[in-house]
Amino acid sequence: MSHPTESAPAAARAAALAARLRAESPLVVNITNYVAMNFAANVLLAAGASPVMAHAPEEIGEMAAIAGTLSINFGTLDAAWVKAMVQAGLAAQRAGKPVVFDPVGAGATTYRTGTAHAFLETFPVAVLRANSSEILALSDAPAAAATKGVDATDPVDAAIPAAAALARKHRCAVAVSGAVDAVTDGTRLLRVAGGSPLMPRITATGCSLTALTGACCALAPGDPLLAAATAMAIFKVAAETAAPAARGPGSMAVAFLDALHSLDPAGVATSGRIREEALP
């Protein structure tokens, strides 16, 4: 049983981290998918970060060196991109930069599941960010997973034990997005509430959350649990700000970028937004 308690210290620290985004404008190097490239860049810019999209082996080492963080999302993967992502992950490791990894559609095909496992065993990841079905597919008991293409079909709660096990195995934070997000480092569990049901009707919102998680990791490289919770809370706040004026997913995406741009970091710490729970 989990016993939810307000996580005042975590919430306050998340709000402080959110406030630093625009002031410090961390450089996030992204290797992401074709669908998400534009929206993820716009999300980072609106949130105050500085995005670069790059993948060539000729430059990924230099990019990792100047980056605050590296965000890898293999949504439209093929052999050439997989190779570039591994090179990038290793370059980030050499440069001592945190890596955020989003295994889009893990579970949908053996290629995706296998590639995700290979990445996790090849370079260190600070945050593994995924939906519940992807986390279940990557766990040691993936039979329960039911991925439909790249969309989750499992509730967040069902994936928390698997997330905690993955976190302990790969010494990272595992962030599971959904109606109430969860992030765990295998010892602690933070839940992040709020948001809008329109968000999953906009493509690349998860991918963009991964990119923003990278931006937060650049500012708090020693605390990926907090960085992931902060990015999730920023998304929830911006979605809530945007929702009242949205008439559907088109205007929601526009209003969401506007809300990110004028986000009050204090919203990240409002009552009930971030709670600490005991791991089940």
Added chain:
Amino acid sequence: MSHPTESAPAAARAAALAARLRAESPLVVNITNYVAMNFAANVLLAAGASPVMAHAPEEIGEMAAIAGTLSINFGTLDAAWVKAMVQAGLAAQRAGKPVVFDPVGAGATTYRTGTAHAFLETFPVAVLRANSSEILALSDAPAAAATKGVDATDPVDAAIPAAAALARKHRCAVAVSGAVDAVTDGTRLLRVAGGSPLMPRITATGCSLTALTGACCALAPGDPLLAAATAMAIFKVAAETAAPAARGPGSMAVAFLDALHSLDPAGVATSGRIREEALP
């Protein structure tokens, strides 16, 4: 001479098909171009379908097996993508899934025209969806075609005989979009009216219509003529709903996604929307 008549049965069946989209949320696997990736995914999500973008040979067979349909659009083609598209088309054939094919810019270069012919001769296509200039370029009498880059310069009516001949030759439906859309299986001809002149001022609307045609084919794999007409009618209805609030192509694209999201399927069957005509 064509003698237009209201196609009450077709219109009613199209409205019923449109109503199933959100309820059944078919999985559409897309191999599409870089320009259209994001917008096509958002169109599918807004319409209630579930999009995946994938192209790697390592997974395209599995993707085709779990997909309801495969949508191929070669808008930013090169040798690697062409190879992946052929593999995908053959995988869909093995899996018994319908394929929708959009030969963007056929007629603009010999590479595009030749690749389109090669696809049509290599794997079965349920719906060939294109603009009038592209259809004329693929016909046996392409001299009349005048493609300007990837935009049509010919009226829809001029392409109907060529569309019908292509439909008979390749045993598929051929959907020609324009001011009044046309779709034919070589025997029957449906016309779809409505829409907005702002739509061609938004990039990737044709590509997104191809993706939505795929979603409709997944629900009616035995009736590509109806599936194509339904997707076309949905686009026309959403464009009409969006147009009054649009101040230009930017706000039109946003309002179009909103309108898709809250579309009343009954609009697909309003008087004059879908008409059956005799083939000329």
Added chain:
Amino acid sequence: MSHPTESAPAAARAAALAARLRAESPLVVNITNYVAMNFAANVLLAAGASPVMAHAPEEIGEMAAIAGTLSINFGTLDAAWVKAMVQAGLAAQRAGKPVVFDPVGAGATTYRTGTAHAFLETFPVAVLRANSSEILALSDAPAAAATKGVDATDPVDAAIPAAAALARKHRCAVAVSGAVDAVTDGTRLLRVAGGSPLMPRITATGCSLTALTGACCALAPGDPLLAAATAMAIFKVAAETAAPAARGPGSMAVAFLDALHSLDPAGVATSGRIREEALP
């Protein structure tokens, strides 16, 4: 010291050129980056031009032959794209079509800086369009440059001497975008004022300006200085039209496309918009 004077002839000629865009709808063939593909196509369509995105060696020669101009932007470069861009540049040279080149992130990595130099030495460029940091990085005294990823960190004025030197060396116009744009052919210097501080918070606005510069070059192939100033002035006017209704970068991007679509070319020639200055 520069002595600013109203450039009535240049401004009037720019307004005349802007008015021709929608009437003549030049075909712009773009080899651009994954982030910018969709937005650049929408910018060209909204401004009245006709975009094609293509890069395959099998067709780039034909595309260059039918194009009014070629726009090259290497933002998400790798070896395959670099090769395609060189082929495209040479094909444009053979076809006698002007090339606009945007060296995104030059200075951020040696790969980008080296590739940009290689392009400038391999095929003729009509307009080199970049931000101040990229221009400084490409100059013979790059020590002053401070590129942060792909965003400029130097003021436009600091880059003007380097821009003029590059223009003389490569016999092209060099356009430097920023708060007050500058474009020089090494002899003359035009400044373009206006715009909105929200524009740099939208990704791919610079890339899209490059694409529009291509469209203007297609209409004035003999006057790249004027073509670049016209594209810059169109962007400034549209940004000013869009800004009052914008609530952030999301709605700004939408309103900007709307404003391009209904742009009054006379705005390009309003007092103070385009000034001629002496080169420092």
